[in-house]
Each structure stands twice: as C-alpha cells, then as structure tokens.
Amino acid sequence: MIELTYSLVIEATADPDFFGFYSPDLEGFSGVGHSVEDCLFKAKWGMKEHVELLKEQGLPVPAKNRDPRIVIQNEEKANAA
Numbered sequence: 001m002i003e004l005t006y007s008l009v010i011e012a013t014a015d016p017d018f019f020g021f022y023s024p025d026l027e028g029f030s031g032v033g034h035s036v037e038d039c040l041f042k043a044k045w046g047m048k049e050h051v052e053l054l055k056e057q058g059l060p061v062p063a064k065n066r067d068p069r070i071v072i073q074n075e076e077k078a079n080a081a
Contacts (some may be wrong), residue, residue: 005064006047010039011075020075025065026050036072 006025033039
C-alpha cells in the first residue's frame with residue numbers, strides 16, 4: 001500500500017547514490033535522497049511538513065490524491081536554448 005498522500009516522481013542521476021524527487025501534485029515540494037527507499041521515507045514525512053507549512057502561511061493546500069502513484073525514472077535533462 002502506498003503511504004503517500006500525493007504522487008511522487010523519483011529521478012535517478014548519473015551518481016548511483018543520488019536521487020532527486022518531487023511531487024507533481026504538491027507545488028514546491030522536492031528533495032534528495034541516497035536511494036529509492038530513502039526518497040520514499042523522506043517524501044512521506046516531508047509532504048506532511050510541507051502541507052503544514054502551507055497551512056501556517058495561509059496558502060492553498062491541494063486536495064489529497066486518492067490514487068497516488070510513484071514513478072521512478074532517469075533524471076530529465078534541461079534543454080539548452
């Protein structure tokens with residue numbers, strides 16, 4: 001069972017011990033971890049803290065995702081213009 005309230009994207013980098021993550025459902029939420037498992041752990045608690053900060057600042061809080069998904073993919077490279 002996924003224990004997250006929002007979807008999560010985890011991106012692998014060229015460094016095997018460095019992963020980035022963010023939630024497409026929760027604007028401004030992102031982080032880094034040393035493994036997929038580390039990212040999942042940090043995201044679970046980080047999302048709760050992020051929502052609390054939004055509430056404290058009087059900012060809108062997105063509705064919880066009833067069907068959150070976790071996507072693990074390679075890091076998306078930014079295109080140079």
